Amino acid sequence: MSLDQNLFTLNFVNADPNDSMSLDLVDTSDTCHYKKRRNLSSGNSVYSWYLLEPPGDAVLATVTAPNATAKTKTIQLYNPSVTLEIKYAGTLSFRWVFSWEDHEFEWRREQCFLIRKPDPPVLVAVTKEPPGKIKTSTLQILDYNLHRFDINDRKGLEVVLLAALLSFQDQSDDRSGSSSKPAESPTTVSPGPAVPAPKYETIPEQVATLQKKEAIVRNEVVVGEVGEVSDYVPFCTKLLMDREIVFIVLRSTTPSTVPKVVSVAEQTKLEMHRGEMLSEDLHQYVSYDDVPTPQVGGKGKKIIKLDDDGKEKDKSSTYKPPTRLLLRLSKVVIPELEPRNPPSRVSSHGSHRPPQGPPPAPSSRPIPRPSPAPAPNSTGRLRKDPPAPALNSKPPSLAPPPLPDRRTRPHSFHGAPAFPNAVPSGNAYFMPPPGAPPPPGAPPPFGAPPPGGPPPQFYGSPPPMHPAWQPPPPPMMSPPPGNYPPMGPPQPHNHSLQDHLKESAMNLLGGLGQFIKR
Structure with a gap:
């Protein structure tokens, strides 16, 4: 993969031709930034080496594994002390994964990515290797991508990336058989601290x-x-x-x-x-x-037990935690998780409330409103308002008022003639004088005792009747037109309810006829 010349670049230079594990990491100006040296105190049976920082050769990290081709390697950082593992996660492809500060990283051949699921990975480091062999010669760390994430110890992440990459190179050399034992050299390497024993987690x-x-x-x-x-x-x-x-x-x-x-x-x-x-x-x-327990042997038939043994079942014995x-x-109310039916409240007597039915339908009758208090008038006394109409009272008539120039027609029940040539009856049109005997069939006067009842009670004596009073003579009417025999004075006769109804119907029909002719 092509590299960017404007980024910080580290070149891998072999420091000892006889030892392939002795490398110096220098920049483009030949300034050494890191050193890789074999751990001689561990012997040849264990894969172990140091990553030093010049010029004081301070130990930055130690990489250990049973052998160079192991699928799990341990990286121990110092100042501060951090231990992590890098594991091989590929089957047919080259993939090594490790974690750093809650972030997942993955080495894929010449590139290292920061994994963000479900988002796409972000490239953080790039190397340049010859085809067919992992022999790293150049490394670039993309700081502009690392600044997008919250990483507190960037120096420690850089050391882990270098240590993992250098271990991959040793694995390739061990498989190809090109690695050789280190030759005895007079140069002495300051031994680093011993690898701490694995401690138990708290x-x-x-x-x-x-x-x-x-x-x-x-x-x-x-x-x-x-x-x-x-x-x-x-x-x-x-x-x-x-x-x-x-x-x-x-x-x-x-x-x-x-x-x-x-x-x-x-x-x-x-x-x-x-x-x-x-x-x-x-x-x-x-x-x-x-999790429901599966039934063995399939779903069986449902059995309904009809005979009751008469013993009450204890609910506490059937409860299962x-x-x-x-x-x-x-922090907030979640309506989806709120209980649907809240528990019913118990009254002070220990009995449950009866279920309340639906509210009654609104009545169509108007609700009487309380009358306001009477306001005082100018004299200081309370002014009485007119009485409110009753609920069952009839509404006022919408008929127009009578005209002054038109004569009103009296009702036929009062004995008024409906036709011009009709002759009124004597007992229905005239009131009998006081003290005279009532006509036959007339109702008893007001205050008269009922038949067979006690005598009426009067307050004082009745007024005396004038001795010279005589009943007026019946009015004489002109004979009707036509060859009708002359009629004498009207004879009193008894009117029944049927006669009154018949006479009223005739008068009504006659009035309608005259109204239509007009």
């Missing part, structure tokens, strides 16, 4: 390793059997303090860690409340992630 380190292996997403905390409750709380509080994370998920690994998940959640909420890290309380949502638990601690 409990917080084991918890951190568990999170890297088991956690699927960034906001997930896996609670395992390793460590105590207090060892998982720092991971939870660190994630909750991140502004980009809205909620975290606590997941159990085994049925025995289900109570531990609940304890971690309670301790995390208490720690956040003590430190006043959040302005609002955390919302907790619990869900069971139980959850095998897996997912507990979410959220």
Whole structure:
């Protein structure tokens, strides 16, 4: 691959012709920046060498492995001390992977990439090698791509890239058989510190390793059997303090860690409340992630048991604790995880409320409004408002008022004649005088006792009747036109209800006829 002449370039120069593991890394001005020397104290049975920094030859890193062709190699950095492994991950292609500060790197032949899944990888280093053999002669580190990521120790990353690349060259030389034993030389190399023995991880380190292996997403905390409750709380509080994370998920690994998940959640909420890290309380949502057990032998027939043994089943004996638990601690309310049916409240007497039915339909009748208080008038007294109309009262008539120049037609029930030549009856048109006997068939006067009842009660004596009073003579009407025999005075006769209805109907029809003729 072509290199950029404007970038910082390191050339690999052999320092000792008799030892292929002695190399100097110089720039274009022949200034030495790094040295590679064999670790003579380890012997020839173990693959080990140093990476030194001139001019004081300070040991920057040590690379060790069982042999040069091993698929896993250990790189130990000093000041500060960091241990990491580089592993062979390819099957048919050349791929070596390692991690540095939560970033994944991968060497592919002549290029090194920073892996960003699902985004495409970013190129961070380029080498120039002859075809068919890994024999690096030039290296360029692309600093402008490294500045795009949060990497605190860039010097340490550069040392790891060089150490991994130099180990690949030794592996190629060992397979081709070109590597030779170092010749005895009078030059003495200052031995570096001995390779430290592998140390056991502490409990917080084991918890951190568990999170890297088991956690699927960034906001997930896996609670395992390793460590105590207090060892998982720092991971939870660190994630909750991140502004980009809205909620975290606590997941159990085994049925025995289900109570531990609940304890971690309670301790995390208490720690956040003590430190006043959040302005609002955390919302907790619990869900069971139980895996159904498969039935052996296929699905059988459903059996309905009809005969009851009469013994009450104990519900506590049939309860089974959850095998897996997912507990979410959220900074905001998640409507999808809220309970759909809230638990019913119990009254003070211990009985449940009866279910409330739907609200009644609104009535079509108007609701009477309370009348406002009467306002005082100018004299200081309360002014009485007119009474409000009743609810069942009839609306006022919409008929036009009577005209003054038109004569109104009286109703036929009062005895007024509907026709000009009609003769009114005497007992229906005239009122009998006081003290005169009522005509036959007339209703009893007001205050008269009912038939067979007690005598009426009067307040005082009735007024006396004038002795010279006589009933007026009946009016004489002109005879109707035509050859009709003359009619004498009207004779009183009894009118029944049927006669009144008949006479009213005739008068109504006659009035309609006259109205139509007009």
